[in-house]
Amino acid sequence: MREILSIHVGQCGNQIGEMFWELILREHGLNKSGEPTKAINPAEEKAMNVFFEKVNDSKYVPRAVMVDLEPGVISRIEDGDLNELFDHSNIIKKIPGAANNWARGFKVEGKKVIDQIMNVIDSNVETCESLQGFLITHSIGGGSGSGLGALIIEHLRKMYPDKKIFTFSVAPSPLISDSAIEPYNAILTLNKLKDNADAVILLDNDTLFRIASSKLQDRSANYMDLNKIISLAMSSVTASLRFPGTLNTDLGELLVNLVPFPGNHFLAVSFAPLLGEGESTQKPDFKKVVQQTFAHETFCADIDFENGVFLSVCALFRGKATAKEVEENMVEIRQSLAFASYVPTGVKIGVTSIAPDGYQITGLALANHTGICRVLDRLLTQFDIMFENKAFTHWYETNEVSLEELQTARDSIAELSESYKQSA
Amino acid sequence: MKVNNNIIISVGQAGVQIGDMFWKTLCGEHGIDPTDGRCEGESKPKGNWNGFFSQLGEGSDSSYIPRAIFVDLEPSVIDAVKGSSPGLYNPANYISSVEGSSSNFAVANQGKGAELLDDIMSRVDAEIEKCDLPGGIIMIHSLGGGTGSGLGCLILSEIKARHPEIPLLSAAIMPSAQVSSVVTEPYNAVFALETLKNSCDACLVFDNEALFKLTQEAWLIDNPTLEDLNRLVCEVLSEVTATMRYSGYLTVEISLRELLTNLVPQPDLHFLIVSTAPLYPPDDSKFAEQSVDEMTQALFSKDYVFAKCNPLDGFFLSTAVIYRGKVADKPKADSALAKVREQLPLTNWIPTAFKIGYVNEPSLTRNKSMVMIANNTSVATVLERICEKFDQLWTRKAFANWYLDGGMTEEEIENSRNFVGSLIEAYVSSGESGKKSIEASSRISRPAPRTRPAATPPKETPPATEASPEAPVEAESSSPEPEPEPEPEPESESQVSEEPESSQAEDDLTNLPDPMEPDHNPIAKAMQEGIENASDSKD
Numbered sequence: 001m002r003e004i005l006s007i008h009v010g011q012c013g014n015q016i017g018e019m020f021w022e023l024i025l026r027e028h029g030l031n032k033s034g035e036p037t038k039a040i041n042p043a044e045e046k047a048m049n050v051f052f053e054k055v056n057d058s059k060y061v062p063r064a065v066m067v068d069l070e071p072g073v074i075s076r077i078e079d080g081d082l083n084e085l086f087d088h089s090n091i092i093k094k095i096p097g098a099a100n101n102w103a104r105g106f107k108v109e110g111k112k113v114i115d116q117i118m119n120v121i122d123s124n125v126e127t128c129e130s131l132q133g134f135l136i137t138h139s140i141g142g143g144s145g146s147g148l149g150a151l152i153i154e155h156l157r158k159m160y161p162d163k164k165i166f167t168f169s170v171a172p173s174p175l176i177s178d179s180a181i182e183p184y185n186a187i188l189t190l191n192k193l194k195d196n197a198d199a200v201i202l203l204d205n206d207t208l209f210r211i212a213s214s215k216l217q218d219r220s221a222n223y224m225d226l227n228k229i230i231s232l233a234m235s236s237v238t239a240s241l242r243f244p245g246t247l248n249t250d251l252g253e254l255l256v257n258l259v260p261f262p263g264n265h266f267l268a269v270s271f272a273p274l275l276g277e278g279e280s281t282q283k284p285d286f287k288k289v290v291q292q293t294f295a296h297e298t299f300c301a302d303i304d305f306e307n308g309v310f311l312s313v314c315a316l317f318r319g320k321a322t323a324k325e326v327e328e329n330m331v332e333i334r335q336s337l338a339f340a341s342y343v344p345t346g347v348k349i350g351v352t353s354i355a356p357d358g359y360q361i362t363g364l365a366l367a368n369h370t371g372i373c374r375v376l377d378r379l380l381t382q383f384d385i386m387f388e389n390k391a392f393t394h395w396y397e398t399n400e401v402s403l404e405e406l407q408t409a410r411d412s413i414a415e416l417s418e419s420y421k422q423s424a
Numbered sequence: 425m426k427v428n429n430n431i432i433i434s435v436g437q438a439g440v441q442i443g444d445m446f447w448k449t450l451c452g453e454h455g456i457d458p459t460d461g462r463c464e465g466e467s468k469p470k471g472n473w474n475g476f477f478s479q480l481g482e483g484s485d486s487s488y489i490p491r492a493i494f495v496d497l498e499p500s501v502i503d504a505v506k507g508s509s510p511g512l513y514n515p516a517n518y519i520s521s522v523e524g525s526s527s528n529f530a531v532a533n534q535g536k537g538a539e540l541l542d543d544i545m546s547r548v549d550a551e552i553e554k555c556d557l558p559g560g561i562i563m564i565h566s567l568g569g570g571t572g573s574g575l576g577c578l579i580l581s582e583i584k585a586r587h588p589e590i591p592l593l594s595a596a597i598m599p600s601a602q603v604s605s606v607v608t609e610p611y612n613a614v615f616a617l618e619t620l621k622n623s624c625d626a627c628l629v630f631d632n633e634a635l636f637k638l639t640q641e642a643w644l645i646d647n648p649t650l651e652d653l654n655r656l657v658c659e660v661l662s663e664v665t666a667t668m669r670y671s672g673y674l675t676v677e678i679s680l681r682e683l684l685t686n687l688v689p690q691p692d693l694h695f696l697i698v699s700t701a702p703l704y705p706p707d708d709s710k711f712a713e714q715s716v717d718e719m720t721q722a723l724f725s726k727d728y729v730f731a732k733c734n735p736l737d738g739f740f741l742s743t744a745v746i747y748r749g750k751v752a753d754k755p756k757a758d759s760a761l762a763k764v765r766e767q768l769p770l771t772n773w774i775p776t777a778f779k780i781g782y783v784n785e786p787s788l789t790r791n792k793s794m795v796m797i798a799n800n801t802s803v804a805t806v807l808e809r810i811c812e813k814f815d816q817l818w819t820r821k822a823f824a825n826w827y828l829d830g831g832m833t834e835e836e837i838e839n840s841r842n843f844v845g846s847l848i849e850a851y852v853s854s855g856e857s858g859k860k861s862i863e864a865s866s867r868i869s870r871p872a873p874r875t876r877p878a879a880t881p882p883k884e885t886p887p888a889t890e891a892s893p894e895a896p897v898e899a900e901s902s903s904p905e906p907e908p909e910p911e912p913e914p915e916s917e918s919q920v921s922e923e924p925e926s927s928q929a930e931d932d933l934t935n936l937p938d939p940m941e942p943d944h945n946p947i948a949k950a951m952q953e954g955i956e957n958a959s960d961s962k963d
Binding site: 011070071072073075095096097099100101143174177178179180181183219222381382385386388389390391392394395 | 428559686687742778779
């Protein structure tokens with residue numbers, strides 16, 4: 001099976017990466033050092049090869065590269081439980097940080113480290129028989145994940161034009177925020193993602209915060225709660241790539257189904273059911289799971305359901321569900337969804353028999369919905385308010401990003417948002 | 425852990441005294457012996473000591489040298505530092521001459537001081553050379569005397585010219601009439617402010633009057649000495665630099681560059697106020713604690729700010745808060761801040777949130793503490809007060825001869841004054857533009873003259889602006905029809921709304937208005953706007 005190389009960039013990207021690997025280690029019956037705790041049959045092993053490289057016949061090493069301009073999070077990972085898991089030559093931690101500034105991540109500091117990063121990526125690609133693509137996790141609001149992340153993606157596109165680039169990109173929100181200049185960073189990154197990525201799963205801190213808080217009793221959500229949801233979604237999106245015998249075994253196939261027009265590749269994801277704090281088991285109720293999966297409030301981005309339409313959607317279920325059950329339940333859902341007039345109302349469906357740890361049956365929808373423009377518009381509004389007053393722009397100008405570049409990125413994303421509205 | 429390295433340059437008597445005290449505080453926090461720079465036994469200093477100290481020697485022989493430079497134009501204060509800690513600082517980094525600056529900016533800036541500049545810069549360059557990653561240069565100085573202001577500014581502009589990429593922060597003690605030892609303070613301060621605006625990336629504004637009040641009211645010292653005031657400044661500087669010296673939960677450091685990126689929305693708007701909580705008398709502070717909610721509330725009240733202004737009368741352009749203490753309190757601190765944020769007057773043109781830093785390691789005197797660094801438009805009132813005093817002296821050219829003899833021209837002096845005037849204006853209009861956006865977007869208008877009362881000058885204004893003090897009184901009695909003003913209203917209106925930023929300030933430079941003309945006087949003008957707004961909101 002064709003390999004996927006994961007690249008985790010920046011504080012947020014690496015935290016999500018850590019949680020993701022921890023989660024899928026359990027799913028594949030590996031301990032925290034990547035050693036199997038149970039017998040692995042050949043079919044499983046073949047599927048695992050997509051995300052893991054087997055070394056010395058005894059250990060599975062994640063195909064993962066971790067990069068940050070601020071060593072904090074990666075150092076914690078290195079000092080933590082997963083210390084034995086990763087290939088340490090794949091860990092690139094640098095100083096002195098990007099100072100929350102895209103321009104420093106993309107230009108000033110980025111250009112000092114990009115060659116080294118690309119060398120590490122190249123040598124990882126060489127261990128693959130036939131790489132299908134890259135999976136990138138990052139936030140688009142900070143400096144490292146956004147700026148350096150965009151730089152890496154731009155280089156990947158140049159060096160590997162025929163490989164797929166999938167990103168999990170976390171959009172900032174004033175609700176749970178780390179920096180004043182997030183809107184600029186986000187728009188600049190989105191512009192690069194629009195040009196260079198094949199699919200962007202856009203996660204929205206605003207919405208994630210709401211979803212996470214709804215599951216909590218007596219405290220407000222923090223980054224950990226948000227990242228947990230993201231890692232669950234990631235594990236489900238990739239499940240059909242990691243386990244044998246299901247549909248969608250290739251990133252390319254997913255893309256063909258999800259992206260009707262080039263450029264309109266910003267996807268929203270939902271995951272259901274989400275267990276609350278303290279809940280450890282789930283009562284299997286497939287009908288309910290299906291309904292929740294397609295409910296507006298389950299989507300991890302603030303998409304405009306009322307005014308938008310689905311361009312395409314993939315439903316990926318995990319757990320014991322028969323084809324009949326799936327078919328019966330989806331008929332109803334299909335009819336309830338608003339599709340663009342020019343696309344057939346087909347929903348691509350995948351089922352993987354292994355549910356995430358602690359769950360019986362789960363659902364995930366990966367949607368190309370025109371209402372995603374609401375997320376873009378929110379960022380654009382914040383961008384505009386600040387840009388009109390030239391707030392914080394000097395930090396970009398003094399770090400090699402001109403006002404024109406900001407303006408161009410802004411216009412490009414405004415155009416993207418418009419194109420979504422048009423396709424509705 | 426490798427981190428950004430920061431250099432501290434202390435200039436003038438106050439600067440050197442505070443600097444020395446600050447370094448001793450850092451020694452205490454990091455476990456370094458303040459007399460010889462050694463660390464007990466084989467152990468390394470605590471935290472990211474590398475941020476402010478360099479290491480000399482290896483293993484048990486090593487000592488840790490502050491990245492410090494001390495500069496003064498007279499030797500006694502530096503000699504005292506040398507005597508009290510003979511083995512701590514690099515002796516090459518003491519630079520002094522013998523004659524003093526006679527409290528005169530011009531002498532320190534152009535005469536005696538300039539002669540020392542080459543020596544000083546070679547030490548600055550040497551310290552930068554020693555850094556793996558030069559992450560910031562901080563200058564501690566007071567603006568009232570001659571050396572801290574004159575020589576300090578000379579050094580600042582030289583550093584900016586040679587190393588524009590290194591963030592440059594000034595921690596400046598502003599003079600105040602109540603705690604004054606020098607008559608010419610307003611001159612020195614105004615001249616210095618021009619450089620602080622042009623050459624620094626940011627400036628922390630301390631104000632002797634506020635420090636005096638804080639030591640009396642919070643520290644319960646009836647007759648505070650300069651040492652008490654200095655200790656208070658050290659306390660807050662240690663908090664401000666905490667994220668550069670200790671790792672937080674998820675970050676190794678929040679560098680000076682990162683802090684400034686979040687705090688300075690436009691190059692000129694970089695005068696920051698600070699506050700810290702709790703403030704208990706030093707002996708009690710280890711035992712008396714405030715809850716996270718109380719601390720958070722206190723941070724934003726005028727009674728805790730280290731400059732004499734009320735942040736709630738102005739607008740918050742940007743804010744950073746650093747919390748030090750138990751990790752379990754972080755969620756509490758986050759939600760307390762979120763709550764407080766809703767009640768704060770925020771500008772509308774910066775829609776984003778606070779920068780929040782977190783450090784696990786408590787300070788020496790407090791188990792948990794918070795510091796706020798804010799870019800708040802009320803800082804203009806501090807600058808205005810200095811300008812008023814300046815104007816009083818300058819209209820009669822009182823003491824001006826000392827400066828003219830020192831090599832400054834009348835034109836230079838007036839330029840400096842206008843520079844500060846345009847800075848005040850930039851702050852005022854940055855608050856106004858926030859308010860305008862609020863009114864335009866929601867129609868839920870705040871009471872219009874909200875920022876204005878803070879800017880109202882006290883009764884004793886210079887004779888030339890006599891017309892203005894009456895204006896706000898009329899405005900407050902709020903006659904519904906707008907007052908006919910000497911300047912046509914639409915013009916000033918459009919100036920404010922179209923050009924809220926610094927470009928206007930630069931225009932003003934080429935087109936120097938007479939500072940004494942009420943029409944061009946920023947205070948008077950600002951007040952006219954206050955009137956307009958008042959009448960606007962009535963309509």
